[in-house]
Amino acid sequence: MGSKYEHVFAPIKIRGIDFKNRVTLAPPSPNVANQDGTMSRDFVDWMRPLARGGTSILYVGNATVDKNECHDEETQIDLGTDRCVLPLSWYAEMAAQYNCHASFEVNHNGKDTAFETVGHAPYSASSIITSSEISRAKRLGRAPIPSIEMTHEKIAETVDKFASACYRMKEAGMDIALIHGGHGNLISQFMSPLYNKRQDEYGGTTEKRARFAIEVCDAIRKKVGNNFVIEFRISADEIAPEGMHFDETLKMIEYLQDHIDILHVSAGLHSDFDFKYYRNWCQNFLMPRGFNVHYARDVKKAFPNLLVTTVGSITSLDLGEEILANGWADFVAMCRPLMADPDMPRKYAQNRPEDRRPCLRCDACTRFFPPRPLNCAVNPxxxxxKEIKDGVVPKAPVKKKVAVVGGGPAGLYAMMALCDRGHDVTLYEKTNQLGGSVVPAAHAPFKIDCQDYLKWLLREVTKYPAKILMNTEASKEILDKEAYDAIIVAVGSKPIVPSKIPGISKPHVHWAPDAEMGKVPVGNKLVIVGGGAVGLEAAIDFKQMGKDVTVIEMLDTEKHFVSLRQSSKHAGDEMLAIMEEQRIPLHLNNRLEEVRDDKIICxxxxxxxxVEYPCDTVLLALGMTPLTDVADALRHSAAETDVFIVGDxxxxxNISTATNGGFQAAIHI
Incomplete structure (x- = not known):
């Protein structure tokens, strides 16, 4: 019997090429290729679970048409020379084993190549100094360098580079390519009035600005022949005030539609304006799911005969099925959700969607500064x-008796991996609830991704044969008595409370997450001390409850912004925007000095x-500190080399470090 997801799993033929379903991997950059731009065996193995899991098309992000001219990633795939063909065939043939189409997002990033990377100014549609270059120059302590306006000869050369790149892909066994015409890369630099200031046949009117894109697509078609699919990625709206907006994008599509096979509809810009419009193509957990689907829907309405891919926080195939059933698109592209669970298509095809491991949209996977191989907060x-082939934990050569202390994400992932290894596992949880820090993290109504994840995690652990002891604090005496062969200590952390501040122990002072969860009473006029993610989320949560909320933070504006970016990626930007929209005061450069009954002194x-801030409740969100003393007390309850301290x-x-730390300790026992 087939699945009930008939639209998701409907096959389609394009140019005689069979695609088994409508699920595509939106392009990630795994950071596991070779540094010279060639494919590696590690890259093939990293992609294998995604092919095996049932996805129809695998796109990989930002493959350059010429690494010597346009290069902005440490291990960026280079399609610029014939030497790429053989290694690319490893990737293509691996995917073909699973009836999956391997491919790349083919790109020239134009203005965004730094001078330092290639030794010359970047090329673009026009000679401009972008906001991203201004920021880069300031960071590097040099003057901004304008881009070089492409001559007609350079344009022709670049068009041929795109065509040759796709031809090399075909030579390697691929039959589809995604041409990057969005997010402020070179093709969109020609298309957009934000970047294109030319007065010749490549600039001015919408039709003229479409010319470069059309020449690229036509050159590709001429080079690869008819049995090759061209998908074209576009920003439906660049959002930036002087950029290309949706009404003009529809006109642009009129000129493009006969030169492409599929239109991949995204939105926003990549790096300009300090990543302000990054959120429009890579949404954070505070934003709606299916964020950009309305653009694809409206494109499909205007061009019903054009095949359309939609992308942007399509977090499940339930949502994908709804989109396809409504005729809003022909394909659904997903990146982070498929990295969170590469087997998602298979699980849905088998009518067990509840087994999908939900994506948090936390962006723990975006490890570019400094570059690291991509990993995931929920998929360790x-x-x-490299160690765990095909995502299957190998059985241990010797069955051991193992204790896991703590039922948060680190302990639970350790427990599951230990059971997969075949060990005899006992988990100790001192409270009456599993989940650890994920429980308060998922509490606020707007934390929908974390809520889905917590439900999945608590359901998943019931499938394992471990002995779980609730309301049981594992002491050294208990562990010594049981004589465990190995112990994983995942006892977590506790809130930081600055004990020397006068009044900090007053009865109206609480840890912010305890207040959110209703564990302690709160009044109507709240001051939250700490403007990190925990504090800002609590502020938004209480404001939505109708409370009068003020936040104080010791850092200045710049340091606070950097700190939020480091801890919460671009969700931090979103929190600040929501704070401003909801008129929640955020007082920076304020250090708590004293707590009184009706106010705080900063x-x-x-x-x-x-400065005084009146309040009837003080909520602390000053961070956490490891339960080092608890962990240290348990270090000698088994052979010291077989005791592992993990997580907080x-x-x-965060959830990512906890999950990966607990899992990685367990797979080596």
Missing amino acids: YSGVF KDLATGEL AKAVG
């Missing part, structure tokens, strides 16, 4: 793809003056 297999670090008990991190 991606971080050890020191303004910029002026040195004392080792160093306070």
Whole structure:
């Protein structure tokens, strides 16, 4: 019997090429290719679970048409020379084993190549200095360098580079390519009035600005022949005020439609304006699911005969089925959700969607600064793809008696991996609830991704044969008595409470997540001390409950912004925007000095003056500190080389560090 997801799993033939379903991998950059731009065996193995899991097309992001001219990733695939063909065939033939189409997003990033990377100014449609170059120059301590306006000869050369890149892909066994015409890359630099200031046949009117894109697609078709599919990625709206907006994009599509086979509809810009419009093509967990689907829907309405791919926070195939059934698109592209669970298509085809491992949209996978191989907060297999072949944990040569102390994400993933290894596992959880820090993290109504993940995690652990002891604190005496062969200590962390501040122990002072979860009473006028992610999420949550909320933070504007970016990626930007929209005061440069019954006293670090903030409740969100003393007490309850401290008990991190740390300890026992 087939699945109930008849639209997702409907096959389609394009140019005689069979695609088994409508699910495509939106293009990631795994950072596992060779540094000279060639394909590696590691790259093939990293992609294998995605091919095996049932996806129809695998796209890989930002493959350059010429690494010597346009290069902005450490291990970027280079399609610019014939030497790429043989290694590419490893990738193509691996995917073909699973009736999957291997491919690349073919790109020239134009203005965004740094001078330092290639030794010359970048090429673009026009000679401009972009906001991203201004930021880069400031960071590097040099003057901004304008891009070089492409001559007609350079345009012709670049058109041929695109065509030759796709021909090399075909030579390697591929039959489809995604041409990157969006997000402010070179093709869109020609298409957009934001970047194209030319006065010749490549600039001015919409039709003239479409010319370069059309020449690229026509050159590709001429080079690869008819039995090759051209998908073209576009930003339906660049969002930036002077950029290309949707009404003009529809006109652009009129000129493009006869030169392509599929239109891949995204939105936003990549790096300009300090990544302000990054959120429009890579949404964070505070944003709606299916964020850009309306653009694809409206394109499909205007061009019903054009095949359309939609992308942007399509977090499940339930949503994908709805999109396809409504006729809003012909393909659904997913990246982070498929990295979170490469087997998602297979699970849906087998009518068990509840087994999908949900994506958090936390962007823990975006490890570019500094570059690292991509991994995932909820899928620890991606971080050890070389050690764990095909995502299957191998059985241990010797069955051992193992204890896991702590039922948060680190402990639960350790427990599951230990059971997969075949060990006799006992998990100790001192409270009456599993989930650890994920429980408060998922509490706010707007944390929909985390809520789905917590439900999945708690359901998943019930499938394993471990003995789980709730309301049981594992002491050294208990562990010593049981004589475990190995122990994983995942006891987590505790909130930081600055004990020397006068009044900090007053009864109206609480840890912010406890207040959100209703564990402690709160009044109507709240001050939250700490403007990190925990504090800002609590502020938004309480504001939506109708409370009067104020946030104070010790860092200044620049340091606070950087700190939020480091801890919460671009969700931090979103939190600040929501704070402003909901008119929640955020007072920076303020250090808590004293808590009184009806107010707090802070020191303004910029002026040195004392400032008062009236309140009836004080909520602390000053961070966490490892339960080092608890972990240390258990270090000698088994052979010391077989005791592992993981998760927040080792160093306070996030769900990703907990998940990966617990799992990685377990697979080596």
